[in-house]
Amino acid sequence: MxxxxxxxxxxxxxxxxxxPVGAVEKEDRKWQDESIYYLMVDRFYNGDFKNDFHVNVKDPQSFHGGDFKGIVDKLDYISDMGFTAIWLTPIFDNEEKGYHGYWVKDFYNTEEHFGTIDEYKTLVAEAHNRNMKVILSFPINQYNHEVNDHLIDAAKWWISETKVDGYFLAEVNSASKDFLTDFVQEVKSVKNDFYILGEVRSNDPHFITEYEDTGIDGFIDFPLMESLRPAYAQVDQSLNELITRKEELLSTYKDPYLMGTLMDDDKIERFTRDVITKNQHPGPRWKLAFTYLYTTPGIPIVYYGSEIALDGGLGPDSHRMMDFRTDKDLIDYMTKLGELRNSLPSLTRGDVKVLAEENGVIAYKRTYEGETTVIVINNSSESQSITISASELADNKELRGLLTNDLVKSNDQQYQLFIDREEAEIYVLAPKSGINIPxxxxxxxxxxxxxxxxxxxxxxxxxxxxxx
Structure with a gap:
């Protein structure tokens, strides 16, 4: 007792x-504050076996049983990791074996393997009850004006009927810019703060910016991913090229804070495959990559299974069924990152400045309305120290680590940081502690x-x- x-x-x-010191509640929540969990409906979780028509889990090109009920059952799992939005692959009635959702035959009905429209409405409502937003993939590939009008009407109908919060438009460069402009304008007239994420599958940022005037809010940042994956796929890689690329992109995009940043998606090999091909351990590689995604401008998007380092090659091999019985170490790390991103406005709204990059170690700061965070990532195989001048931060203060509980006080007008190999730390700049009377x-x-x-x-x- x-x-x-x-x-x-x-x-x-x-x-x-x-x-965390400096943590504050964010007011006027913006889309740049979100973190998105991207899942393939059929391959996430089977919550209702009554809709398992012609399901064959041994055939990678058949339906595997994931459905709306399964997503609802796992919403707390997603929310507990700190995600504030979910992005679903298309849910519309599909042709045979259209498990991925992109072979749509009826835009006004749901795929029977996934559940009913009412069950989808329940999914959206349950997400909203957890203060999470829902983004839906909406295929738009055709040029026929009559079909275009049908797509716009259907897109508006789904918003009115289900209260969905955003659309993902794949391969927008395959549609005319006039249609895209009309689509965006009509869709946004239905609901305030409706977010549209576009896909221009190119590593040329200037080609992507050609579609910004259509009104699409943000795009998948493939040029960044091109630099991200090789930088973190194996240890002892210089991060200088990544820094240069990020700086270029920040000055190129109209609103870089609304761009979707990610390591992989459903159309390419998983990042884990890159890692194990290079004989690396996926855990540390993913942790450093996640740290970068969560602490730099842009909306982090995590493809389902990345939190358990799920492996996968091209095509259906990248669409393996989610496994909820694996080790939770990476999940715990992501959860901590999610907590910090959701509580520190500087990580989502602050400007960014690189403080140092040497021997595979990068340090940068984010500042927003008096809050300063310093992120240090050691991408090398050796523990290293890095010095930051107090002129870049402030003298007579201290850096309080929020991932490993490190504490660094200014000394001789500088901060000497020590970071273990393949580890990262997120610091908050705060007054020197001294004797804490309270x-x-x-x-x-x-x-x-x-x-x-x-x-x-x-x-x-x-x-x-x-x-x-």
Missing amino acids: VNRVWAFILIPLLLFYAH YVAATVIVWSAFIGFVIALWRRSKRNRPQP
Whole structure:
């Protein structure tokens, strides 16, 4: 009983002091604040076996049983990792073996393997109950004006009927810009703050920007991914090329904060395949890549299974069924990153400046309305130290680590950071701690209460003893 009471007294105090310094609630939530979990409906989770028509899990090109009910069952799993939005592959009625959703034959009905329209509405509502947004892939490939009008009407209908929050438009460069402009304008008239993410599958950022005037909010940042994957696929890679590429892209896109940043998607080999092909351990590689995605401008998009380093090659091999029985180490790391991204506005809204890059170590800062975070990533096989001048931050302060609990105080007008190999840290700039009067006072109160409780128990026990 003593232990239970002691825990009851101490836990609130520990939680209070464990809260990240500088963390604030974000007001006026923007799309750049989101983090997106991208999943293939058929390959995520089978929650309703009654709709398993001609399902064959041994055939990579057949339906495997994932459905709306399965996604609802796992919404807490997604939300607990810190994701604030989910992006689904197309859910419309498809041709035979159209498990991926892109062989649409009826835009006004759901694919029977996934569930009913009412079940999809339940999915959206349950996501909204968790303060999560829903993005739906909406195929738009045809040039016929009559078909184009049909697509626009269907897109508006789904928003009105289901309250979906955004659309992903694949291969927008295969459609006319006039149609895209009309589509975006009509769709956005139905719901405020509706987000449209486009795909121009090119590594040329200037080709992508040709479609910005259509009104599409953001695009998948394939040029960044081209530099991201080789930079983090194996240890001891210089990050200088990645820095140069990111700086170029920040100055090229109209709004780089609304671009979708990711390591892989459903059309290419998974990043894990790159890693294991180079005889590397996927865990550390993914952790560093996630750290970069979560702390640089852009909306991080995580393809389902990346949180368990799911492997996969091209085509259907990249669409393997999700496994929920694996090791949780990478999930725990991503969860911590999600907590920090959701609580530190500088990570989603702040400007960015590189402070140092040497020997595979990169340090950069994000600043927003008085909040400064410093991110350090060691992409090398050796533990290293890196020096940051106080003129880049502030003198007589300290950097408080939020991933590994590191603490670095300024000394001689500089900060000396030590980072273990293949590890990263996210620091918050804060006043030097010194003697923490509130903490000392609270500790005295806790110990006094505990001692008083023990004395009370002893006295009561003494009174209850049988008299001789």
